[in-house]
Amino acid sequence: MIELHPRLFVGDQSTCLQRFEGFAVVHAYKSPCHQRAVGYRQALPHDDPYYLALETEYDLYLNLIDPPTPLFQVDSFRHFRDFAESRYLHAHQALLIHCNQGESRAPSLAMLFLAKDLHVLPDDSYQAAVEAFAPLAATLPRYAPGLGIQTFLAEHWSDL
Numbered sequence: 001m002i003e004l005h006p007r008l009f010v011g012d013q014s015t016c017l018q019r020f021e022g023f024a025v026v027h028a029y030k031s032p033c034h035q036r037a038v039g040y041r042q043a044l045p046h047d048d049p050y051y052l053a054l055e056t057e058y059d060l061y062l063n064l065i066d067p068p069t070p071l072f073q074v075d076s077f078r079h080f081r082d083f084a085e086s087r088y089l090h091a092h093q094a095l096l097i098h099c100n101q102g103e104s105r106a107p108s109l110a111m112l113f114l115a116k117d118l119h120v121l122p123d124d125s126y127q128a129a130v131e132a133f134a135p136l137a138a139t140l141p142r143y144a145p146g147l148g149i150q151t152f153l154a155e156h157w158s159d160l
Helices: 030-038 074-090 105-116 126-137 147-159
Strands: 002-005 008-011 023-028 053-055 059-062 094-098
Touching: 002 105, 008 105, 023 030, 023 074, 023 105, 030 053, 030 059, 053 074, 059 074, 074 094, 074 105, 074 147, 094 105, 105 126, 105 147, 126 147
Parallel strands: 008 094, 023 059, 023 094
Antiparallel strands: 002 008, 053 059
16 A cells, blocks of 8 residues: 555555555455445446445445456546545545556546546646656556556546
């Protein structure tokens, strides 16, 4: 777990089942966290109310996978931003965002939050945010955003 900004952390799946006092946690991947939280093993029907996200008091479980062709939905990122804003900005909790490897989805969500909500990075374009995020990304030993999340964020930056 690496602190990118005061009270904003990025991690990998080793943090999935740990409880950190004073933290809100975003589990930014399908397997195993979203699957365990919602209670399914195979496929979840698209009309399930928790298909995109399940929010609890301290956790947000996102159904995110990161294939080369993006399968993300803007609403998933809106769930993330609403949760992060309410916990980090309003409740003053630390925020941990993690995904399987801690290299693509979690740091990309952290970058989005830093740009769109904390205004620490430029938010006028994805490319501007990526360039400004580079010094922070250098602190993440496994940072390697997937083509799917890069493409999605570049195409939908203004919608987020």
